[in-house]
Amino acid sequence: MDALRVARRIVAQYGSERFLTNLKLNLLVYWCQVEALRETGAPLFEDAIAVGERGPVETDVWDEYASFGSRMIRQRDEWKEPTLDASAERIVAHVVDTLGALTAIDLLEMSGADDGAWRCAKDRGSATVDVDDILTSADMQRTVPARTLAGCVDKVTREYPNALRLLENS
Template sequence: MKSIQVANAFILRHGSDIDITNLVLNKLVYFAQVESLRETGKPLFEDKIEAWSYGPVEKDVYYTFRKYGRNKISKSEGEAAKDEQTLSIIDRTAKKYGFLTAFDLVGFSHRKNSAWKNVYREGESVEITNDDILASDDGLTFPKNTLASSLDEVNAKWQNTFRILRNA
């Protein structure tokens, strides 16, 4: 399977629920690969993943959707993954990471002992291998200090804050 098929499935299945930009899409496809490796021991797709300055990138996905810039991707481009195991991993990945902002995903992919952090070299497109992923903490820890977790803290401390703001 190709990474673009995984990307297209994310767009088709979760594009109405998640603000999927090219940056977000590349991180979701990457974390779907991580989930597959952790769960099944097998990669979800065969394409190479590279460590770029903003985190893990699948070049085919990036170049296919770069015309959207920072804007939300409005439609898939080509064939989407269809097998149930792949779709199940995509759905779990979307549920686990889809609420995070693009910057939350970048920060999480850049944390200590992430595969990206372990291989990244500025100015180079270094491959993140399956072995690099399995040797990292990717898929073993959950993002902390995100926008979503901060909003949860505010809501817990001042329960009416968002209702008041919504009605203002």
């Protein structure tokens, strides 16, 4: 399987309920790879993960959705994308359920942690994040951070329901 197929499946299955930008989609695909290694010990896709300027990037996925820039990806032909095998679908569902509500900034912070695979590859001057980088990194044990931008916005929305509306209209 390739990373683009995983990305297309995420867009097809979750694109209408999650705000997916090219960056966020790339990071979710990366975390699908991490989750596959956690769960099965084998990679979900064989494509190389590039060491991007600020985080891991699947080049084919990035190029496919580049025209959207930082705007929300709108479904195109992804609705025709066939389902993945049961194990891959379960991995994708788990990643989107646990990380899909996070912002791209939150995901970048997780992916760029000092003890993570991307940082290790970047520090040694590698062009790619290898499976071994992931397996030996703290990404294998990383959980959703307690404090995220998405979480803070949710908390403000709950505790001060009119605050964001007032800011929106100011």
